[in-house]
Amino acid sequence: MDTLNCIECFIRSAEAGSFAQAARRLGLTPAAVGKNVARLEDSLDVRLFQRSTRKLSLTEAGEYFLAEAAGGLSTLQLAMGNLTSLKSQPAGTLKVSMGLSFGREYMVPLLGEFLKRYPRVVPDWHFDNRPVDLIADGFDAAVGGGFDLPLGVVARELAPAHRVLLASKAYLETAPRLNSPADLAAHAGILIRSPQTGRVRPWTLRNRDGLLAPIDIQPRMTLSDPEAACAAAQIGLGIALVSVAHALPYLERGTVQRVLPDWYVDTGATTLYFAGQKLLPQKTRVFVDFVVERFKALGLEKRLSALVGPAS
Template sequence: MVYSSGMDTLNCIACFVHSAKAGSFAAAARHLGLTPAAVGKNVARLEAELGVRLFQRSTRSLSLTESGEQFLSEAAGGLHSLEAAMANLANARGQPAGVLRVSMGQSFGRHHVVPLLDEFLRRYPAVRPDWHFDDRPVDLIVEGFDAAIGGGFELPPRLVARTLAPAHRVLLASPGYLECHGEPNSPAQLGEHEGILIRSPQTGRIRPWMLRNRQGLPAAIDLRLRMSFSDPEAACQAAQMDLGITLVSTAHALPYLDSGRLCRVLPDWYVDAGFISIYFAAQKLLPQKTRVFVDFLVEQFRSQGLDQRFSAL
């Protein structure tokens, strides 16, 4: 096997990894500032050097072969580290710079992260945010994100996380609903009330959360299913219409509680879903833009007391 120069090989690997992530040579070309033909040639050169076919090509699709899947899993992390090293060296006067791709939940991002943007850019003006609002766990390596914010799920391999706040969930209803139907005094009385429940966007199922009180005693949530949504904002809006009791994260609940549009039901009870965290690739040479954003977000959640406000206790 005869390899071309190291930089040529690195360019070929970059074209392969970005094509695999994006699903097309054209999308990879836009990211790399090349033409689709150049990306295709670089991938073909890499395949020739490796002696294996990495993609199955057709006129309409580009899919990884088994060898391509294996090579992507082994090469993507190394390429990310090399690109980070080069970006860090290229930063003007040592200041963090570059595009910062972060994934976060829609409502969480709008209410709790976007308001921090002005201060972040004041400190790091050479960083260009590219933020994606999506209520699902993302694959940082495959999808090309620098970091993501989320909670309530198991951390994927090769990632580390910094905790931002508790991921608690609370029961909510409108003052009008409680005035009309009465306020339950114990979890056992929830079965007498209409439920506005939330389906998982990933599974389509309603998760059977368990309540606990300050003493740690468990209790089931036996609301009568009146309606279900895949979006907690929609559930809160329905609850505002006096249609029932819903269960949402404190991150979603805070704007409604602060305005008085909704009230907590059974305020001594809550669901503990772990923690909301910002997670990123586990690597020694983390890009400066990612490192300063992670540190900034943790700092802001502490200094503004958001870590305490997200607690249901």
């Protein structure tokens, strides 16, 4: 364990550029930090720092050792922390990002059972309809879909990310008849602007046989929120294309219905993603496993499908 302390003193000194700064970070005296680094140099029989009265600078050997040791120390410390925590329950603040409506409708209802199982975990959930940088923004995990995952991030699939066309019964009774995607050109469209680009993305419909068709519809209005689009469709203002996750509550209440129910848009999957390190903090690992387990138990992977769920 003394060797680990010496390595940590070296790494923190290299990061800070001085023994004094590293000592403040580690809760030690500058003399103790310098002594630990000297012990490490003696054990390795190599000089790691060039020392002067003004600053520390790494030798070539020090630069090499820092590059090799920094990641390994973090892994060892995490492994030790996880091993210690096996005797107790997972604990700590769990920072997670998720979409506003999706989080409120499908994630918040899971909180009670999660906190019952893991009372020492404190959720810090951020509701925002955009992808986040897990590392730069300090998130333990995030839930989202329809975008590419960055390098170094892995994902567990929760449900399909399908979009469907919706309208109210009242609108469909007075509007031109719809038999195929080509008939959409005669209808009022409730369009949704992307929060990432600020533009309306052109989507392509597909059916169960794999045939493709463009969505050519008359823009009646453009909104920036899918919940608002569902509400507009509900009061008969036109046809909206929204994710099944947003559409499902309206479909289950019967206030809207599928338009061209054999057709849908496939945008991949809604996933729970997290940093792809071998040793996850225990709080993150149990959260990931819990959410995947509950989505399967509740049948959400089917309910959120345009092909097999209530929206089919």
